Amino acid sequence: MNPQKTYTVDEAQKMLENYCAYQERCHKEVKEKLREMKMIPEAVDKIIVHLIQNNYLNEERFAKAFVRGKFRIKKWGKNRLVRELKFREISKYSIESALKEINDEDYYKTLDELVEKRIQQVKETNSYKKKKKVADYLLYRGWESHLVYEKINASIK
Template identity: 50%
Template sequence: MNKINSIHSLEQLQSKLEHYCAYQERCHQEVIQKLKILGASATEIDKVVVHLLENNFLNEERFACLFTISKFHQKKWGKIRIKTELKARNISEYLIAKSLKEITDIDYTNTFEELSQKIWDTIIEKNDLKKRKKFCDTLLRKGWESHCVYDKVIELEKTN
């Protein structure tokens, strides 16, 4: 990460980070990283983060919930991948658990069924073992539970 050489006043940093947070939900880690890139001191980082929290530009609960819902609906990630990605952003276990409750069991099951069928149908492989491996690898990489993936591959092999 290259630091920008220009020195910013506290007000300039606050303004820049307000825009940064208003454009897209951010977690504390992303905001702190951005401030470090801008060359802010530890004291300035603390003051800007407090300002953003007080003015509701920064809210980790809101971030975790939106991240969870968007990754589930847009990228079709399973709960394991979502949890891993949130942990990597230093989100608390409590907020991770709370955000995962935003996904209903019915939505989760329906999404898994649709996604697994789509993946199975798009894998063009004559060797059954290779097809099974590609199918399982894809779903496991997306963070779906292994027991669901392995049960589904057995079910799909029987129907096809």
């Protein structure tokens, strides 16, 4: 994308169709992309409406794909997922709908696996320090504190 080039609404619309077809995008990413292209606000609104009407842009679909991906690949907890979606200006309804994509059984199983793996990695003899290091790691990844402490206290004596 050339910063000096100006785009017609049709050219920009085509580019954004491809941008959204490549992977799920949120409204915020699309607006930023259009701003980078130096599009005027009226054109931005027109293009976004077109993308929504033609199903290139769908906030709820983006939120669900985001949650599934980040949970499965990065093993993020619900707190981190919610924080990241809010940062992307996703609606409360879409966030709640997306969190339902995570099966409770898989969620607890993943937490168990993360706790066990991290306990093996932390080379600390003092059990309090070890608990803190494992807890910090999990809290940073967005796991709920009550679940983290419950698991750690059961795993580390």
